[in-house]
Amino acid sequence: MKQLLVVSCWLLVFSCSALAVVDIGDIGVGARSLGMGKATVGGLDDASAIFTNPAALSLNPQLNITSMSGTLLTDVNYMMFGAAETAPIGRVGIGYLNAAVSGITITQITGSGSNETVVPLGTTDYSSSVVYLSYSSALSRFLRGKGDNVLIGANLKYFLQGFSGGGATMQDAAGTGMDADLGLLWQVNNWANLGLTFNNFLPETFGGRFNWQKNNQTEGIAMVSRAGGRFNLIGPSGLKYLEKQKLDLLVEYASNNTPNWPAVWHLGAEYVPLPVLTLRAGIDQKVKATIGGIGVDNNLSLGVGLQYAGFTFDYAYHQFGEVTENTTHFFSFGFRGRDEVDREPLREPERNVPVPTVIPKPPVKSFGDVPESYWARRPIEYLATLGIMSGYPDETFKPDRPLTRGEFAALLVKAKGFLLSKDVKKLFKDVPTTNWLAPYVQLAVDRKYIQGYPDKTFQPNKKISRAEAAVVFTKFAGLQVKSKLSNDVFPGLAKGHWAAPAVSAGKVAGFYEFLADKNFEPGQDLTRAEAAEILSKTPFIKDKIRQLISGEK
Known part of the structure; x- marks a missing residue:
């Protein structure tokens, strides 16, 4: 040489x-x-x-x-x-x-x-x-x-x-x-x-x-x-x-x-x-x-x-x-990062037994990469404190990281506190029963929050878009969705878009206040921060946060 x-x-x-x-x-x-x-x-x-x-x-x-x-x-x-x-x-x-x-x-x-x-x-x-x-x-x-x-x-x-x-x-x-x-x-x-x-x-x-x-x-x-x-x-x-x-x-x-x-x-x-x-x-x-x-x-x-x-x-x-x-x-x-970032052992949630004592208000969990001025700081900290969303081993939350379909399904199941089934069925060929996501995907599909693809796959590692997530959030929150719209919902989202009715229902419910005067960008990946913000506006989670703040939970 x-x-x-x-x-x-x-x-x-x-x-x-x-x-x-x-x-x-x-x-x-x-x-x-x-x-x-x-x-x-x-x-x-x-x-x-x-x-x-x-x-x-x-x-x-x-x-x-x-x-x-x-x-x-x-x-x-x-x-x-x-x-x-x-x-x-x-x-x-x-x-x-x-x-x-x-x-x-x-x-x-x-x-x-x-x-x-x-x-x-x-x-x-x-x-x-x-x-x-x-x-x-x-x-x-x-x-x-x-x-x-x-x-x-x-x-x-x-x-x-x-x-x-x-x-x-x-x-x-x-x-x-x-x-x-x-x-x-x-x-x-x-x-x-x-x-x-x-x-x-x-x-x-x-x-x-x-x-x-x-x-x-x-x-x-x-x-x-x-x-x-x-x-x-x-x-x-x-x-x-x-x-x-x-x-x-x-x-x-x-x-x-x-x-x-x-x-x-x-x-x-x-x-x-x-x-x-x-x-x-x-x-x-x-x-x-x-x-x-x-x-x-x-x-x-x-x-x-x-x-x-x-x-x-x-x-x-x-x-x-x-x-x-x-x-x-x-x-x-x-x-290259962990393939299973939010993996948690399969266990039933602890059943709270009422006792005649005053339960002190728990300290709110914080993260080094979510400063005081961050737009979604409160929902992130509330959901982390409630155990619905977890952070990373280095004490960060990575709010701008996109969510995958598998992680999103797990998030919805954790949010509702459903008991995980020990009898996990193989619903999709790309979600083996040994995969930690399998029981979460099974529950999310059974509850009709989310569905798979015609080729019998779920694509758990595919990042979920704002448009896809909008449809899922309306089902999760039980919102009434109009079949047809007379006007555009957001700049950049025509009324004829397949997700427009779901986005419209979510907008009325206050899910998308963080996008005020902005384009919706339906193909944009849903980030962890956006998921926390929207989830905190759903009735079920809103009540949980209220209990947390008041010291009831």
């Missing part, structure tokens, strides 16, 4: 036309991705989506962190870090990549023929870094409720690359640049995702370029287009139902717009035999130089992943060409 960089130094110094920026994001995808051949455009539900397909950041609403460091190809010190979290505007993330080689010998060839001599001139260090700012959201955020199964994402990238040291020979052999990535992810159904990305898609005239200090040279950054999919063949939501295991097949086709650069394929598989264990394998095609020009290597990759309490450890074995010593071992550490 050092020999390659020595040649690069020589070209950089003596041939301005040879200046070439390198996007090291092609490597920096984390051990999980590398273990399955980098077939990742179909969507990864962790922070590595920053580097693979930013649209997929919306697949996991929790805090995600990923990191990797080590030595590649025996010489290159490599570091990767990424983090993503949910914000009011969608999912946001930040990523950082760095590759560096130190002690590269600078040489000069003197003489010719049999008198040709290689003369060392000194040493230099090489470094290349990329900083990512990422964003992702469902398309429905911008299309008034349409396209909630299409996710979009983008990266803004800042490049720093060059050599340091080496004296006058390497002076100004460095530069900076900017570009951007665009990602799309179509959730076709429960078992198939199709993805498309355009890496470094900005033209030079719009800022997509790299500027070298030496001779003030400017160049574009090669765009790479990727298309592919992720297919859940076996699992609770798979093409073939299997309750406790999961198998995904991943396919990706990548095309570089550099002239005469061949397209490559990436193939991978990810198998989850146990909740804590994941096995991976893949084929990662790489472009290589050959005697006849440019060819393609088929590199085998293997991987293992461990997950516990939301923390992840991933290992990958990856071949690079036919040279055995170039085989590299990758290790990544991260955090």
